[in-house]
Every structure is written in C-alpha cells, then in structure tokens.
Amino acid sequence: MAELADLPHPPGRYPLVVVGSGPGGLQVSYALRRLGVEHAVLSEDDAPGGMFRRWPVFQRMLSWTKPFTPFEHRTREYERYDWNSLVADEAEHRALMPALMDGSSYFPSRPEMERGLASFASRTGIQVRYGCRWESTLREGSDFVLRTSDGDFQAPVVVFAVGVAQPWKPPTPGLADVPHYGQFKPVESYADRRIFIVGKQNSGFEIASGLLPWARQIVLASPSPTRLSVNTHSLVGVRARYLQPYEDHVLAGGVVVLDASIEAVERAGEGFRVLTQSAGEGGRRLAFEVDEVIAATGFTTPLRDLPDLGVATFGQSRLPAQTPYWESATVPGVYFAGTATQGFAGLRKHGIPSNSGAVQGHRYNARVLARHLAETRFARRLPRPRLRPEGIVPFLLGELTRGPELWHQRAYLARVVSLDPDRGVLDEGVLPLAHFVDAAGPDAVAVTLESNGKDDLYPVAYVRRSGQVGEVEPMPPHPLHEFEGEEYVRALTGALAPIVSPTLSRL
Amino acid sequence: MPVQGDVVNTIAAFALFADLTGPQLEEMAHVLDEAWFQDGERVVRQGFRGAGVFVILEGSAAIRVNGVDRATLHAGDYFGEISCLLGEEPVADIVAAGRLRCLVLPGQQVETFLTAHPRVMFRLLQGEARKLRNTTRWLS
Numbered sequence: 288m289a290e291l292a293d294l295p296h297p298p299g300r301y302p303l304v305v306v307g308s309g310p311g312g313l314q315v316s317y318a319l320r321r322l323g324v325e326h327a328v329l330s331e332d333d334a335p336g337g338m339f340r341r342w343p344v345f346q347r348m349l350s351w352t353k354p355f356t357p358f359e360h361r362t363r364e365y366e367r368y369d370w371n372s373l374v375a376d377e378a379e380h381r382a383l384m385p386a387l388m389d390g391s392s393y394f395p396s397r398p399e400m401e402r403g404l405a406s407f408a409s410r411t412g413i414q415v416r417y418g419c420r421w422e423s424t425l426r427e428g429s430d431f432v433l434r435t436s437d438g439d440f441q442a443p444v445v446v447f448a449v450g451v452a453q454p455w456k457p458p459t460p461g462l463a464d465v466p467h468y469g470q471f472k473p474v475e476s477y478a479d480r481r482i483f484i485v486g487k488q489n490s491g492f493e494i495a496s497g498l499l500p501w502a503r504q505i506v507l508a509s510p511s512p513t514r515l516s517v518n519t520h521s522l523v524g525v526r527a528r529y530l531q532p533y534e535d536h537v538l539a540g541g542v543v544v545l546d547a548s549i550e551a552v553e554r555a556g557e558g559f560r561v562l563t564q565s566a567g568e569g570g571r572r573l574a575f576e577v578d579e580v581i582a583a584t585g586f587t588t589p590l591r592d593l594p595d596l597g598v599a600t601f602g603q604s605r606l607p608a609q610t611p612y613w614e615s616a617t618v619p620g621v622y623f624a625g626t627a628t629q630g631f632a633g634l635r636k637h638g639i640p641s642n643s644g645a646v647q648g649h650r651y652n653a654r655v656l657a658r659h660l661a662e663t664r665f666a667r668r669l670p671r672p673r674l675r676p677e678g679i680v681p682f683l684l685g686e687l688t689r690g691p692e693l694w695h696q697r698a699y700l701a702r703v704v705s706l707d708p709d710r711g712v713l714d715e716g717v718l719p720l721a722h723f724v725d726a727a728g729p730d731a732v733a734v735t736l737e738s739n740g741k742d743d744l745y746p747v748a749y750v751r752r753s754g755q756v757g758e759v760e761p762m763p764p765h766p767l768h769e770f771e772g773e774e775y776v777r778a779l780t781g782a783l784a785p786i787v788s789p790t791l792s793r794l
Numbered sequence: 795m796p797v798q799g800d801v802v803n804t805i806a807a808f809a810l811f812a813d814l815t816g817p818q819l820e821e822m823a824h825v826l827d828e829a830w831f832q833d834g835e836r837v838v839r840q841g842f843r844g845a846g847v848f849v850i851l852e853g854s855a856a857i858r859v860n861g862v863d864r865a866t867l868h869a870g871d872y873f874g875e876i877s878c879l880l881g882e883e884p885v886a887d888i889v890a891a892g893r894l895r896c897l898v899l900p901g902q903q904v905e906t907f908l909t910a911h912p913r914v915m916f917r918l919l920q921g922e923a924r925k926l927r928n929t930t931r932w933l934s
Binding site for chain 2: 511547548565566601610616617634635636698724737739741
C-alpha cells in the first residue's frame with residue numbers, strides 16, 4: 288500500500304477540487320486537465336468506477352456500445368453508437384469500451400464497464416487521491432474547506448461528482464425493515480420464493496427479469512402505471528431489456544404488475560404481508576403473503592452536509608438545484624458533474640428529460656462545464672473557430688447529423704454559431720440550450736435534435752436576433768436521420784436569413 | 795422521477811386535487827415530476843413548443859407578456875394548461891419570483907391524464923370558469 292505522502296494531491300489549497308472517481312469525476316478531471324486547469328481529485332473509493340463497482344446487480348449496463356457501425360471507433364462520430372466510453376480529444380483515448388467487451392452482448396458487463404473507466408483514467412493520466420473520504424464542508428471566506436479522512440482541502444471552486452446512488456425508501460410503514468435493491472442477495476437464494484418488489488422502474492424490472500427463472504411468484508407494485516421506453520420514444524420508462532416480466536404479466540404467465548400504493552409491509556410468520564390499495568374506482572385493497580420484499584424505490588444524491596451550507600435540493604432523489612452550467616442555484620462555487628447534473632433539467636420539452644442521468648449524456652456536460660469553468664473562473668479565453676458565412680448551414684447540418692453531443696443530449700445541449708459584426712461568424716461550440724435561450728448575447732443560432740415522445744427525432748433551430756430568442760418551426764424528421772439534404776439546407780438557410788444578411792452587410 | 799412524501803401532504807390541500815383519495819394523491823405524486831426554478835428563471839417560454847402544465851408547490855411566479863408582468867401565481871395555482879389544451883405555444887412567459895417548486899405534467903400527456911382523472915378535470919374546469927368569469931367582470 289502506498290504511503291500517504293506518495294499519494295497525489297496532498298491536503299492543502301487548490302484552485303479547484305473534484306470529489307468522486309466515477310465516470311463524472313473522471314470525465315471532468317480529464318477535460319479540466321486538457322484546458323490546463325490545475326485541480327485535485329479526491330475519492331473515498333480505492334479505484335475508479337463509482338457505482339459501477341457495485342451495480343447494476345445483474346451485472347450488465349442498460350446502455351449499449353455497438354461494435355460495428357458506419358464510423359471507425361476512434362472518431363468523434365462513433366460516440367453516437369458508444370454510450371459507455373468516456374470521451375477524449377485524442378483519437379488514441381477514444382472508444383475504449385468496444386475493445387474491452389467480449390462480444391457476447393452489446394450491453395457491457397459491469398466488470399467490463401469498470402475496466403473501461405480504469406483504462407481511461409490510466410491512459411489519460413488522471414490523478415486521483417483514492418481512499419480519501421470527504422466527510423464535511425465548511426466556508427472560509429470565499430473558499431470551501433473539505434474535511435477529509437486525509438486532512439483539509441481548500442478551494443474556491445468544488446465540483447461534486449458523487450453520483451445519485453444512495454439507496455432511498457419512502458416512509459411506508461414496515462418498508463424500512465426490508466432490503467433495498469442494493470442489498471439484493473445471490474439470485475439462487477430466491478429459488479421457489481414469493482417475491483414482492485416495491486417499485487416499477489428499471490431497477491424493479493431488472494430484479495424481476497433476473498428472478499424469472501428462480502422465483503415462484505413475482506409481484507411488482509407502485510402507485511403509477513408502468514411506462515415503457517419503446518412507447519415514450521425516450522429513456523423515460525422501463526427499457527426493452529427488462530420487459531420480459533411485463534410480457535409475462537400481460538400474458539398472465541404468473542408475474543403480477545400492479546398499480547397500487549403500498550399501505551404497509553407487515554411481518555407474517557417467516558415472511559411478510561404487503562397491504563396495497565389501488566388508486567382506481569373503489570380503491571380495491573389487496574393483501575399479498577410473500578417470502579421476500581425488495582424495495583426498488585430509487586436513490587438519492589449523497590450530498591452529506593451541503594444542504595446545511597445552503598445547497599437547495601428537490602425531488603425524491605434530493606438532486607441539487609442547479610443553473611444551466613451545473614452550479615448550485617443557491618451556493619455559488621459549488622458545481623456538479625456526473626449523474627447529479629440531472630438537477631438542471633433544461634427545457635425538458637415535451638416532458639422528455641436530458642440523458643444527464645447516464646454516462647452518454649453527462650460525459651458531454653462535463654466537457655461543457657470544464658470549458659465554462661476555464662473561462663469564467665480561470666480567465667482563459669478558449670478559441671472559437673471562425674466560419675465563412677456560406678459555411679454556417681453545412682456546418683450546423685453536419686453537427687445535427689453526426690454530432691454526438693446533440694444526439695445524446697436532445698433539447699439540452701446545442702451547437703451554437705454567433706454572428707457579430709466585429710468578430711465575424713464564430714463556432715461557439717456546444718452550450719446548454721437553456722443558457723442560449725435565456726441569456727443575452729450577439730445575434731446567434733443554436734441547433735439541437737429534439738423528440739416529442741411520439742415521432743422520430745427532428746432538428747430544431749433557435750435564433751437570437753437583437754437579444755430576443757425565438758424557436759424556429761421544427762424541421763421534419765428523416766427516416767435515416769440524415770439532415771444534410773436539400774430540404775434541410777432550405778429550412779435552415781431560411782431560418783438564418785434574418786441574422787445572416789444583416790451581419791454580412793456590416794462585415 | 796418520483797417526488798418526496800411531503801408532496802402528497804402539500805397537494806392534498808390544493809383545490810385541483812381536493813376530491814382525490816389517499817392512493818390517488820400518491821399516484822399524482824408519482825405521475826407528476828417535480829421541478830425547481832431559481833429566481834428569475836423562465837418556467838414557460840412565450841412562443842416555445844413542448845411546454846407542460848405546472849402546479850406550484852412552493853413559491854410564486856409572474857405571468858409576463860412581452861416583457862411586462864401581468865399577474866402573480868402562488869402555491870396551489872397552476873399554469874400552462876391553456877396552451878396544452880389548445881395545442882398552441884404559450885402566449886406568456888412564466889417567470890419564477892424567488893425560489894419555485896412545481897409539479898409538471900408534459901403537454902402530450904394532458905388529455906390522457908385528464909380523461910383518466912375526471913375529478914381533477916372537473917376541478918380544472920372550475921378553475922378555468924373562474925378565470926373566464928373574472929376576465930368578463932374586468933371587461934365589463
């Protein structure tokens with residue numbers, strides 16, 4: 288074991304501290320290093336990987352990595368098909384996951400995912416002080432002081448990438464005495480048992496899927512009806528991989544999927560009695576005699592004492608309320624990376640959330656955050672490539688067709704081009720869409736891909752003209768998602784006319 | 795994302811949900827997502843597609859038309875329903891006045907939601923009738 292003195296990032300004052308060594312912490316540290324922002328990374332774990340070192344219980348990710356696609360693995364365009372690798376600027380560090388997978392599934396196993404993260408950390412030289420537990424937080428002037436098991440770390444800016452993986456149960460009587468999803472036992476121990484699963488989201492259906500060949504009876508219950516991702520055209524709802532228990536239920540094969548609130552869980556002999564009441568007409572009450580109850584009731588964000596410092600949280604997951612750049616909405620200087628970035632919901636158009644709760648979404652948030660921190664906190668001015676006016680439309684349509692940020696963070700991240708008479712036409716990069724539509728700035732256009740929950744995804748442009756941002760009529764979907772044809776050129780050219788012509792005349 | 799247990803207690807006191815049983819209130823808390831907005835943040839954007847119906851749990855919000863504040867909404871009030879019912883873009887910004895916590899129902903789920911919960915639909919109709927009456931009084 289390394290001596291304390293040999294570990295990177297000894298206690299002390301830093302310009303910035305990152306807490307966490309899961310995908311969120313690693314991705315933001317990588318992006319900060321690329322921009323030359325000095326920082327320390329602390330983690331209570333002893334190796335990279337975050338929650339993937341423990342979960343999902345049935346060992347495979349919900350997110351895929353396709354080995355064979357129209358694009359080479361080490362291109363930026365391939366990221367659209369690889370939801371699990373962290374993203375790098377250098378080709379040799381891109382797409383690490385497909386090479387680590389054994390080919391038996393396009394959903395990586397948990398150990399494969401863990402190896403992918405460890406490989407990214409070692410190849411890119413990310414330095415983490417492992418085994419260093421953040422215990423409490425203080426304010427000292429404009430600095431934050433993080434009390435840790437290794438001593439005090441002080442910084443004016445802290446990025447918390449601590450996941451949303453602290454098991455949570457609602458205050459239903461008796462539920463405190465049953466195991467949570469995270470305490471699932473070896474599956475063989477459920478052989479010939481009657482299992483009641485509280486919760487009908489992916490974690491509940493994941494357990495039910497794994498139990499199908501083992502359990503005598505499976506009941507899944509929660510107050511609201513099950514939604515399916517194949518119906519919502521988004522990641523909202525139960526994913527196709529875990530639908531087998533649902534099919535078993537609708538074909539009356541023995542699985543029960545119930546829309547009812549759980550009134551109480553009582554001990555009954557060696558097992559449990561679960562009392563439920565339906566929200567429907569008459570409020571039907573049912574009592575289930577079962578051997579095991581499992582609470583698949585979700586997770587919260589382990590923020591320790593940050594709420595005492597004023598960090599506002601909301602929702603069952605106790606997500607920190609954030610600005611469009613993932614800064615605490617109530618405590619400036621506290622930022623978030625990783626799955627906690629769900630706490631800034633963005634425009635949430637048509638009710639469809641961002642993918643910030645998954646690696647394929649938050650890896651891009653981390654990159655945008657690092658650029659934002661470099662510019663606003665460390666006085667860097669990052670280059671903005673200049674575009675020729677006639678190049679704007681082909682550039683943006685190319686990004687809509689192949690830009691992985693837009694594919695994975697729909698209606699959340701946008702590609703922005705500004706048109707300023709003094710500075711010319713500039714590629715401003717990828718920005719949070721909510722920031723673009725609500726902040727002041729020069730004439731500009733932002734493009735995103737969006738979904739409305741029923742049709743194929745489609746491109747949308749937002750145009751800022753004289754400080755006012757308007758949403759342009761959405762462009763139509765394309766059956767092959769190719770948005771570079773004449774129809775799209777015409778639509779985007781028309782949308783840009785009000786800002787392009789005046790700027791050109793003044794250039 | 796499901797919401798905290800306190801949501802059930804909070805919405806039990808709202809006119810919109812006044813006729814619901816305990817399990818039905820719990821269903822509401824599961825079906826509707828919780829959202830949080832900071833002071834000055836736009837909740838609904840005038841002219842933007844894809845908004846929803848919002849019910850204020852805590853805090854206040856301003857109805858802003860073309861940059862001018864017209865009225866203030868408080869806990870228990872709801873907004874966004876007119877554009878969702880008509881399938882049109884909102885004709886006003888709704889802007890958080892201080893910290894604001896809401897429940898949200900996406901626009902495309904409004905029809906299914908209301909037809910599945912006729913008592914909520916009736917209460918919503920009552921609310922719309924009050925708004926119409928007040929507007930008529932104001933005009934006359």
